[in-house]
Amino acid sequence: MSVWDAIVGQRQVVEQLKAVAAGDPASIAQSWLICGPPGSGRSNVARAFAAALESPDHGLDDVPTRTTEQILAGTHPDVTVLATNKVTIGIDEVRGLIAKSEQMPSTAPWRVIIIEDVDRMLERSTNVLLKEIEEPSEHTIWLLCAPSAQDVLPTIRSRTRIVNLAVPSTPAVAEFLQRHDGVDQHLAARAARLAEGHIGVARLYATNERVMTDRDELVVGVLNLNRASDAVLLAGRLIENAQEQAQEDVNRQAVAAEADFRRVNGLGEKDRIPPALRGAYNAIAKKDELKRRATRRSRDVLDRALNSVASIYRDVAVLQNNAEDAVGLINLENRASITELSVRLSRADAVRRLEDIATARRRLNGNGNPTLVFEALFCALMP
Template sequence: MSVWNTIVGQQPVVDMLRGIAEGDPAHIAQSWLFCGPPGSGRSNVAIAFAAALECPRHGCGECEICRAILERRHPDVQVMATDKVTIGIDEVRRLVEDSEETPHTSPWRVIIIEDVDRMLERTTNVLLKEVEEPAEHTIWMLCAPSPQDVLPTIRSRTRLVTLAVPQTKDVAAFIEKDCGVDERLALRCARLSEGHIGIARLYAKDDQALADRDELVVGVLNLRRVSDAVVLADTLLKNAKTQAETSVERSVEREKAEFRRINGLKDKDPIPSVLRSQWNAIGKKEDRTRRATRLVRDVLDRSLNSIASIYRDVAVIQNGAVDAVGIVNLENKRAIYDLSARIGREDAVDRMDRIALTRRRLRGNGNAQLDFEALLCSLIVFAPAS
């Protein structure tokens, strides 16, 4: 099993990176920028590439080196992921210090930064010199949604790898195998996720997340009064908070299970006193609160994507492109066709603009309740006067 087997819908990129990993190490670029839309798997591609560079068999997927890298526990491959809104400057400074160290056991020290677009400009500037002139045995892999999300000074000093949006059939095939669901559900989750692998997996594994999406789409299509918009906004925010808290709890339980595994403890074994401080640090209240706050933002962002998919479908219908690109919300096909007849093309585009504005407000720490109430009120299609 190759490390590339988990990469979905990116065959041209996989072929290129595999060839580079199997080539002359002296010709390998040491600074990379992996770009692709959310859910395209850009960080997974970077991790697979790191494994292919470190593994003697160029990413066999079976040796201890590959397994350790894929599980993010290899001493020479560091992955910076954050559950905060921005990546802190002190965290990046520590990475820069680590990058100067010689690899412990492997040919390269690989440093992967997920969501480099979450760095403020002064933080990104700390990286600049290292990305321009990496240490002899260090490779930097930065991940962002697009090159435009990264400072030009970083873009110009990295080799760009651009990922595509995976096709629905590719995502469905992966979800069916990865989540053990039937073909019909896999196809539905892939379609509703619009090519976002992580969201498709979430829908396949979490019935409530899928039900919340269905409720939101139906609610938007049935907006007729201001009171409808206020109630729907309140429901949406409550569902987002519940989803976030549930996700954090599951994450903490996984971390505790991993802690026991690493330390050779069974489920019922007491925690030794020498390990108790580390155990107690897992899932502390303030940490859970911070992570839940970040996850609420992610759920709300996903909700905006779901709302936008309605007007995407409307635009597809109005432009006669259904046969070419299909409809995302097939379960609500009749209501969407009705909506496409009730609003004009300019109105559909204007609604997409309002959704984008709400997204910017939320990212600017706006009041989520007020922002969603305002958005949903603006999406009401009032009945014509009799």
């Protein structure tokens, strides 16, 4: 399987990066900024590019090399990935990456540093990183990921080579779900449509029945808003579901991390942790860290909920402008209720509700109280 097989709907970018990886090493840019909307696969593109750069076959063969397998599994010693579950990337984390970037690679041609969500980096941390991006160590390549070039400081984007990803099409995402996850055709098509081009969300909908059910209930709840009490109850259910989903996700990750730790260190499921390894073992299960991850995951669930709510009024606008044949509806299962809502609301009403959702997103990003944010939003959405 090629390193590029997990990249969805980015043919032009894949061909560009393939050529770079197989080209003259002396001409390769050492600082890159990979941009794409959430779910476009920018982190996967960064990992695939790293694998192509490091592997002897440049990622072109269908049979993966050991180097490729290690990089895609996150275990290669010369490829470091900072994938934060926090709201921001701290300065100490950046300094640690810089120290590592100055080391010579141990087995591969390059030391590759990948920073996911570089837009979460505070300006102070960005300034620490700036010099390394401008003048990387001779054998280091930096791959930074962000939603868009405008989401990072001008000093960073002016010193990087920018790669822009497209939003994957619904058919491309559906085909990926069938091929990669073995999802049946009907479910794959529905999950891809509801995810609106977000690959990670599409996989969630296709493989986690609870996530799909929660979305269905949220859409029905918004369409049935009539009283302030409806808004309060719906907000309460949403927050509770978000917290439960986040905790389940974090617990699943913690179990997987423990299993991986035991496997790497040759320990069975029931074996006691040797004293020499206990410090490293405890580090992967710190309660404070798990709590921070759960908080971050909960915010991700709520952000996804805002996208689902916005899709309702997007569909309303599509019907009001007779554009269904051109762009289709997202919430086909709720077509009757959305059609009724499109008659009750004016075009200006639909636009105002999309603005209300954008305001709620800004308040959440500003650490507003989630319950109050959604209670206010749902009250504002009532016809």
